[in-house]
Ligand SMILES: *[C@@H]1O[C@H](CO)[C@@H](O)[C@H](O)[C@H]1NC(C)=O
Ligand SMILES: *[C@@H]1O[C@H](CO)[C@@H](O)[C@H](O)[C@H]1NC(C)=O
Ligand SMILES: *[C@@H]1O[C@H](CO)[C@@H](O)[C@H](O)[C@H]1NC(C)=O
């Protein structure tokens with residue numbers, strides 16, 4: 421065979437192969453992606469997928485399961501591109517960097533796309549507090565829909581934080597335990613390590629200490645959208661009327677009971693250290709309010725749960741008025757909880773925020789987290805529960 425023919429044959433073969441590969445890359449729904457080096461993400465944690473420093477897809481996130489180390493690809497409509505564990509080199513950044521000191525710097529976090537509302541509220545409130553303490557501007561991705569759908573948060577929003585021109589993201593690693601306060605995060609501005617940088621704080625940051633100095637501002641941030649608040653008010657009007665007839669709101673004492681069950685049950689969660697509150701805990705909580713409140717004749721308990729059937733069968737009292745919230749969406753439920761006078765929490769941040777928004781007496785299940793469990797290592801109760809909240 422002639423050398424030219426062989427060469428032509430080779431080129432053709434490679435071209436076909438290349439096309440096949442390109443078609444595969446662009447159409448294949450299975451994306452092979454590596455977990456960020458050296459990291460074990462928790463279940464529900466989402467990581468942007470990058471490979472060999474280039475984006476595999478801007479529509480897929482990777483979720484890894486801590487207990488099995490298995491990874492799952494999760495599709496999302498939104499785009500969040502970041503280089504994992506590749507610190508952007510200063511020289512590469514220098515070209516796009518605007519004049520020093522003139523632009524504001526940002527703080528963001530690894531937003532948990534798949535997380536529930538309570539976790540996202542914690543992230544927002546804490547990053548907000550961190551931003552105020554360090555004179556940074558809070559930045560959040562557009563895909564966190566609580567920002568506009570549930571509240572109207574003041575944070576600047578971006579489609580992709582890695583695409584903000586000239587940004588020098590620096591990760592702040594300490595404080596990744598879910599429920600501990602790390603006070604160094606509040607004074608990052610003092611450290612040359614973080615100066616003139618945009619900072620991405622990692623972890624859930626579930627401690628009121630991150631935002632205790634800015635609570636009034638956080639309350640404004642967490643003002644529900646009008647339609648949600650209206651639905652909550654209407655629901656309350658209806659249940660109060662059903663229970664007491666025509667009676668002014670101030671003559672009624674409302675206590676919310678949040679009974680988180682469904683997704684927190686199961687061997688894995690329990691081994692990790694989660695505690696499912698029992699009927700006996702809720703009964704102690706009701707006893708507590710029945711004896712500690714004055715207006716007990718006009719006292720109404722409203723139960724919220726992801727397993728309301730369990731509550732209707734197992735959380736009943738002949739000596740107390742109890743209503744079960746069955747038809748509201750989670751955001752309306754949270755708004756109703758915020759309108760109550762006092763709160764009974766079980767595990768989870770949703771109930772935590774219900775109690776915080778209500779602002780009255782809050783009781784919590786003191787068995788959480790199970791002592792000696794992996795979770796217990798990540799929790800500092802003084803950081804998580806407000807002083808004055810009542811352990812039962
Ligand atoms: C994580 O892995 C464990 C152990 O294989 C499994 O039981 C559990 O269902 C997994 N969780 C998810 C969310 O896939
Ligand atoms: C998951 O990976 C970590 C780090 O490589 C390892 O220590 C751990 O034993 C693994 N867990 C399982 C269940 O394979
Ligand atoms: C806070 O940052 C802005 C730039 O966004 C700067 O103009 C201002 O001087 C800073 N304030 C303090 C107290 O550092």
Ligand SMILES: *[C@@H]1O[C@H](CO)[C@@H](O)[C@H](O)[C@H]1NC(C)=O
Pocket residue numbers: 666667668670671
């Ligand atoms: C509400 O409480 C006020 C003050 O305690 C009392 O004067 C009033 O009669 C009460 N109204 C109703 C409808 O119970």
Ligand SMILES: *[C@@H]1O[C@H](CO)[C@@H](O)[C@H](O)[C@H]1NC(C)=O
Pocket residue numbers: 712713714
């Ligand atoms: C109950 O009423 C008494 C006397 O009016 C008051 O001192 C006390 O603070 C009230 N307790 C609560 C829980 O409102």
Ligand SMILES: *[C@@H]1O[C@H](CO)[C@@H](O)[C@H](O)[C@H]1NC(C)=O
Pocket residue numbers: 729730731733734
């Ligand atoms: C009520 O609790 C009992 C005992 O734990 C349980 O067997 C039953 O399934 C519960 N009811 C519902 C509706 O979940």
Ligand SMILES: *[C@@H]1O[C@H](CO)[C@@H](O)[C@H](O)[C@H]1NC(C)=O
Pocket residue numbers: 746747
């Ligand atoms: C709420 O849902 C239950 C069960 O689906 C239904 O029976 C009830 O009528 C609903 N209540 C309201 C106020 O819509």
